[in-house]
Amino acid sequence: MKELLLIAIGSALVNNVVLSQFLGLCPFLGVSKKTETAAGMGAAVIFVIVIATACTSLIYDFVLVKLGIEYLQTIVFILVIAALVQFVEMFLKKNMVSLYDALGVYLPLITTNCAVLGVALTNVQKSYNFIESVVNGIGISVGFTIAIVLMAGIREKIEYNDVPHVFKGSPIVLITAGLMSIAFFGFSGLI
Amino acid sequence: MNKCVERIYNGIIKENPTFILMLGMCPTLATTTSASNGLGMGLSTTAVLMFSNLVISLLRKIIPDRVRIPAYIVVVASLVTIVQLLIQGFLPSLYDSLGIYIPLIVVNCIILGRAESYAAKNGPVESFFDGVGMGLGFTLSLTIIGMCRELIGAGAFFGHVIIPEEFHISIMILAPGALFTLALLAAIQNKLRLPSATNGDAPKSALACGGDCMNCQGCTGMTNHAILAEKKAEEAAKAAAAKKAAAEKALAAKKAAEAAKAAEAEKTN
Numbered sequence: 021m022k023e024l025l026l027i028a029i030g031s032a033l034v035n036n037v038v039l040s041q042f043l044g045l046c047p048f049l050g051v052s053k054k055t056e057t058a059a060g061m062g063a064a065v066i067f068v069i070v071i072a073t074a075c076t077s078l079i080y081d082f083v084l085v086k087l088g089i090e091y092l093q094t095i096v097f098i099l100v101i102a103a104l105v106q107f108v109e110m111f112l113k114k115n116m117v118s119l120y121d122a123l124g125v126y127l128p129l130i131t132t133n134c135a136v137l138g139v140a141l142t143n144v145q146k147s148y149n150f151i152e153s154v155v156n157g158i159g160i161s162v163g164f165t166i167a168i169v170l171m172a173g174i175r176e177k178i179e180y181n182d183v184p185h186v187f188k189g190s191p192i193v194l195i196t197a198g199l200m201s202i203a204f205f206g207f208s209g210l211i
Numbered sequence: 212m213n214k215c216v217e218r219i220y221n222g223i224i225k226e227n228p229t230f231i232l233m234l235g236m237c238p239t240l241a242t243t244t245s246a247s248n249g250l251g252m253g254l255s256t257t258a259v260l261m262f263s264n265l266v267i268s269l270l271r272k273i274i275p276d277r278v279r280i281p282a283y284i285v286v287v288a289s290l291v292t293i294v295q296l297l298i299q300g301f302l303p304s305l306y307d308s309l310g311i312y313i314p315l316i317v318v319n320c321i322i323l324g325r326a327e328s329y330a331a332k333n334g335p336v337e338s339f340f341d342g343v344g345m346g347l348g349f350t351l352s353l354t355i356i357g358m359c360r361e362l363i364g365a366g367a368f369f370g371h372v373i374i375p376e377e378f379h380i381s382i383m384i385l386a387p388g389a390l391f392t393l394a395l396l397a398a399i400q401n402k403l404r405l406p407s408a409t410n411g412d413a414p415k416s417a418l419a420c421g422g423d424c425m426n427c428q429g430c431t432g433m434t435n436h437a438i439l440a441e442k443k444a445e446e447a448a449k450a451a452a453a454k455k456a457a458a459e460k461a462l463a464a465k466k467a468a469e470a471a472k473a474a475e476a477e478k479t480n
Contacts, residue, residue, distance in 0.1 A: 095288040198390035
């Protein structure tokens, strides 16, 4: 139990997926203009990453290792993730319309988000078992959500500030991200 | 031959993937902690990009249009696996320092972007040299960024320490330093009004999504594909409307002619 908690906190706060590993940077910069859309994107990422880590972990343990073809992991994982997102989207559209309305717009955007593939590969690299993989997936996606929602909140305030002309647009966002990244270094005392 | 040289020049200077197009920012930020890491990452990406462009260009007439993105991903993923195994076998220290970012070359926007916008439309030789040019441009920019960060953060040049330790600003080789570096780069582009993806008024690139990677939300061909499909549907609708209008016009003309004929007939009667 203690190890699981350490994995979750470690991947959510200490090694934050966006601010210290730079995975999923595109949605982090692209969808962080408003808090609501950022929260929607975060929820969709949690949803997809948890399902994807569970699937890829099972496939790795029971198909790739059994057949001795671990070296094919990159190809298999990317195809599984792409197919999975499509399938989840179709399933939600058919069976859970309210959830689809809330997350649907963001689902196709995450298909080949590098964070999803990154989590699957990290789980293999650190040889996590099934439960540890899922916990790691939850930690990473919650970390992403925290970062993107905080970022959206800050960006809404930046709108009212007098930013130098040269730094308008993406430069000021990146500097904000850098300062947030420094703040997240403070969490390294947690472990 | 001239065309090949032009492709290489285009990749390194005119459409430099990092400085001008601002594509593939994840590996740019994560692997430029030192000049040699940047160089290693750049060269691995170049190797993948060259051969993925070549293979995709050779297969461009065989791959059906509807499944081209998955087909491209399989080609790229296979090449990445080959490169990963080669690096693991022959350069174990580079493999350890780049770690997870080698398999993540698969989801690098540059590779699918070039496949979609160049290799799918041009011959194998030109596509190969386009890959070489783009890859070298990426390598060059990664090495330059890595050199700057290493010099400021660790006071070293390709691993040789040349600045005493009191003057190191070690945050530059940590994660925030990467974000600050990119912020300054984007600010310089804003200042000079360079035609980059981060400038709003930049000319659109050849990619269907406009190459606007900073505001991109899907980051790979998926959205690109959707946009293309939409455009195609729009064009088809337009063509159909034009056809309909033409048919109506013809019909109206026919009717008018008939009416005139009838009137004439009446007159003669």
